[in-house]
Amino acid sequence: MEFSLPAVLFAGLTIVIYLVANILYLKYRKTLLNPVLTATIAIVLILLFFNIPYNTYMAGGDWIAQLLGPAVVALAIPLYKQRDLMTANLLSIAAGIAVGVIVGMVSGVLFTKWLAFSEELVLTMLPKSLTTPVAMQVATGLGGIPSLAAVFVMTAGFAGIIFGPHFLKWLHIDSSIGRGIGLGTSAHGLGTAKAFEYGPEEASLSSLAMTLSAVIGSAIAPIVAWIFL
Amino acid sequence: MKYIIPLLQLIPIYAFYLAGEWLQLFFDLPLPGSIIGFLLLFVALLLKIYPLQWIESGSRLILAFLPLFFIPATVGVMDYGELFAGKGMWLIVIVIVSTLLAMGASGWTSQYISRFTDKKEDH
Structure with a gap:
């Protein structure tokens, strides 16, 4: 990790833009004002405007990205506090996550194949519902492109938090277990951040779903690739 | 004290994270270190090896900023x-x-x- 003025500047820029985006979101509560989405767009536009490459930005961006790991660890606390809810619903939780992981992988692989994209892109699409570090590792293992896998993971996260709440309502999925498992299984950490807005039950079910789908997903990804390719 | 305790509690969170990263490297596990750290901490809490009140306010602090940590990747x-x-x-x-x-x-x-x-x- 290098300590330089641009690095401090880019880390600071990210934090300030996020805080402003968060204030905007808390004020208007519109889904499209999701702070991750608006902050990402604002930073991309600034970098493009000043002709700054992504790698230069990451000198500072990486300081912030480094905190994602410990934050994932901290998700164990809300999960622990909701452990009774979890043990009482063990079967429905496990079944929902397993079904969701399989549907997400198989549908992604089949659609990409039907539209005649290269095998490399099909394999990059496969792990998109898993949390970023796992998806990147799975993509590498299968012969996909890890950095593009991260882009698909983020797109899946945004799709989940932007369309997810309306979609769940439309399907009459209105219980905390349905919402939490649905968001965490399909939209990983972004879905879990969204689940915090529903309540502590949804949040811990979603973080559980994110974790278990990472574990289940990395195990079944090679099998899905083997069957459908 | 109101602000010092949550900040101090970030240390055990980071320690569990490092333990997960280390286990991942040492055994060449297919899961990322953060997920292994998450499982370690969860088991430590379940088995009452590590008390909840020594980590709870730290977790609330770091999780309040969870969306921020995704932005560099997106x-x-x-x-x-x-x-x-x-x-x-x-x-x-x-x-x-x-x-x-x-x-x-x-x-x-x-x-x-x-x-x-x-x-x-x-x-």
């Missing part, structure tokens, strides 16, 4: 602008449709089974 989209022009745009459509299918399937399955088992318990 900005990476800027390097793929060309791929998504033209036919590549369908990849975005595929991700969206497939994500919603996965969400619907998992949410519906969990909700259906939990209602079914709840009803059975009522009789």
Whole structure:
């Protein structure tokens, strides 16, 4: 990790833009004002405007990205506090996550194949519902492109938090277990951040779903690739 | 003290994270260190090896900023602008449709089974 003025500047820029985006979101509560989405767009536009490459930005961006790991660890606390809810619903939780992981992988692989994209892109699409570090590792293992896998993971996260709440309502999925498992299984950490807005039950079910789908997903990804390719 | 305790509690969180990273490297595990750290901490809390009150306020502090930590990775989209022009745009459509299918399937399955088992318990 290098300590330089641009690095401090880019880390600071990210934090300030996020805080402003968060204030905007808390004020208007519109889904499209999701702070991750608006902050990402604002930073991309600034970098493009000043002709700054992504790698230069990451000198500072990486300081912030480094905190994602410990934050994932901290998700164990809300999960622990909701452990009774979890043990009482063990079967429905496990079944929902397993079904969701399989549907997400198989549908992604089949659609990409039907539209005649290269095998490399099909394999990059496969792990998109898993949390970023796992998806990147799975993509590498299968012969996909890890950095593009991260882009698909983020797109899946945004799709989940932007369309997810309306979609769940439309399907009459209105219980905390349905919402939490649905968001965490399909939209990983972004879905879990969204689940915090529903309540502590949804949040811990979603973080559980994110974790278990990472574990289940990395195990079944090679099998899905083997069957459908 | 109000601010010092949550900040100090970030240390054990980071220690569990490092332990996960270390285990991942040492045993060459297919899971990322953060997920292993998460499982370690969860088991430590369940077995009462590590008390909840020594980590709870720290976790509340770091989780309040969870969305911020995703932003540097999401900005990476800027390097793929060309791929998504033209036919590549369908990849975005595929991700969206497939994500919603996965969400619907998992949410519906969990909700259906939990209602079914709840009803059975009522009789």
